[in-house]
Every structure is written in C-alpha cells, then in structure tokens.
Amino acid sequence: MKIIRIPVLSDNYVFVLFDENKKIAAVVDPAVAEPVLECLRELNAELIAIFNTHHHWDHVGGNKALLKHFPKLCVYGGIEDKNRIPGQQVFLQEGDTVKFGDRVGQVFFVPGHTRGHIAYYFPPSDETEPGELFCGDTIFAGGCGRLFEGTPSQMVNSLSKLRALPDNTRIWCAHEYTLKNLQFALTVDRENTTLEARYKEIREARSKGIATVPSILGIEKQTNPFLRWDKSSLQAVTKMKEPARVFGRLRGMKDQF
Numbered sequence: 301m302k303i304i305r306i307p308v309l310s311d312n313y314v315f316v317l318f319d320e321n322k323k324i325a326a327v328v329d330p331a332v333a334e335p336v337l338e339c340l341r342e343l344n345a346e347l348i349a350i351f352n353t354h355h356h357w358d359h360v361g362g363n364k365a366l367l368k369h370f371p372k373l374c375v376y377g378g379i380e381d382k383n384r385i386p387g388q389q390v391f392l393q394e395g396d397t398v399k400f401g402d403r404v405g406q407v408f409f410v411p412g413h414t415r416g417h418i419a420y421y422f423p424p425s426d427e428t429e430p431g432e433l434f435c436g437d438t439i440f441a442g443g444c445g446r447l448f449e450g451t452p453s454q455m456v457n458s459l460s461k462l463r464a465l466p467d468n469t470r471i472w473c474a475h476e477y478t479l480k481n482l483q484f485a486l487t488v489d490r491e492n493t494t495l496e497a498r499y500k501e502i503r504e505a506r507s508k509g510i511a512t513v514p515s516i517l518g519i520e521k522q523t524n525p526f527l528r529w530d531k532s533s534l535q536a537v538t539k540m541k542e543p544a545r546v547f548g549r550l551r552g553m554k555d556q557f
C-alpha cells in the first residue's frame with residue numbers, strides 16, 4: 301500500500317492509499333475533491349473508498365463530488381457521525397475492521413475533538429514495515445485536536461489507545477500544525493532536550509516548505525506534551541496529577557497560546 305500525501309486548503313493533508321497491483325485507491329478525509337481526482341488520474345486508479353475520521357467540513361468537503369465521479373465507492377465513518385458525513389454508507393465502531401486491497405484496517409473510537417471521531421490503523425504487512433495510523437484531528441505532530449465536543453477524560457482515553465500502538469507507527473494526521481505545536485510544547489516541557497532538538501529540525505524543515513507529516517509515534521511519545529500527562533515535568537507545570545486534569549490544563553493553556 302502506497303500512501304500519497306496531498307496538501308490542500310491552508311494546512312490540511314488528504315491521504316490517498318494506493319494498491320499498485322489492483323490499481324485501486326482509497327482516500328482519507330478528502331477536504332476537497334479536485335486534487336484527489338488529479339492524483340487518481342495520475343495513478344490511473346479507481347477510487348473505491350473514502351475513510352472519514354470525523355464530520356468536520358475540512359475532512360468531508362470532497363465526499364459528494366468524489367461520489368459523483370465514482371458512484372460505486374463506499375463512504376466509511378463513525379457510527380456516532382450518522383447524518384453528519386455526506387454520503388456515509390458504513391457506520392463503524394471500536395473494533396470494527398475495514399478492507400483495502402490486501403490490507404485490513406482496525407477502527408478505534410477516539411472521541412474528544414468531536415463526539416464521533418474514529419481512527420484507522422493499518423498494522424504492518426511485514427516486520428520490516430511500520431504500521432500506518434490515520435488519526436484525523438486526534439493526535440497532531442507535537443499536539444492534539446481541540447476539544448470541541450468532548451471532555452479531557454474522553455480525550456485522554458482516546459489518546460491512550462493510540463499511544464499504545466508500536467513506537468514505529470507512522471502518524472498521518474490531518475493538519476500541518478507541527479511548528480506551532482512545538483513552540484507551545486517548549487513552554488510547558490522546558491527541560492526536554494529531545495523536544496528542543498526536534499523543534500530545531502522542524503523549524504528547518506518548515507523554512508524549506510517540507511512537510512512534517514507523517515510523524516512517528518515513538519517521537520511523539522517523547523516530545524508531544526499531550527501524550528505525556530504521566531510525566532512528572534508536566535504534572536509539575538500543570539500542578540495536577542490525575543491524567544485528565546493534567547491533560548485538561550495543558551489543553552487549556554494551548555487554547556490560550
């Protein structure tokens with residue numbers, strides 16, 4: 301499975317999954333249709349699936365137009381997003397699986413950013429490959445999604461599930477927010493030298509216009525404050541101990557940043 305990253309709008313990423321043998325493709329969170337159609341033409345691929353993570357317009361905006369071009373394609377989303385995702389046909393919940401070519405994706409129910417948010421995890425096809433996580437607006441490189449419809453404890457629960465995946469998992473998040481996220485991270489996780497090094501790398505990459513997605517889970521665990529509620533440094537800075545409270549305080553600080 302090849303993954304093609306398409307930058308759209310001001311800071312969104314749309315991901316096209318491509319099965320070279322079968323010449324089929326799937327798309328994760330098509331904010332818009334045209335760049336996806338262009339990519340499919342280049343690949344000479346038929347679009348068979350849309351995998352939506354949640355109902356926000358910058359993730360489902362292209363659904364209708366893609367359905368028009370590929371009437372047989374199947375639109376997947378979370379069961380709690382029923383009536384909120386245009387063209388949705390499959391209503392997924394925790395533990396469900398989705399098929400694409402010879403790969404099987406596992407569905408995680410990860411409410412917090414929205415109440416219906418799901419993530420898709422494709423385990424490695426062999427030992428030399430990483431798994432691929434499509435987590436929408438749940439984990440970002442260096443950050444996490446805002447809590448629009450969920451509570452800190454829901455989000456901690458959701459992030460805990462994703463944090464438990466193998467360290468080499470690639471994190472295909474839906475926005476290029478990394479630099480800003482790490483600028484915030486530096487203000488709350490001040491003695492983290494891994495974070496400082498990562499910030500320098502990312503600043504360099506962004507100054508050249510290089511994408512910082514996908515990220516790698518192991519690096520997130522070391523540098524993303526929103527996955528580090530159980531570290532003493534972040535408990536000290538938030539003056540909290542309980543995971544949801546540490547996380548909630550951090551999220552509040554980031555909202556003001």
Ligand code: ZN
Binds near residue numbers: 356437
């Ligand atoms: Zn969103």
Ligand code: FE
Binds near residue numbers: 356359474475
């Ligand atoms: Fe978004």
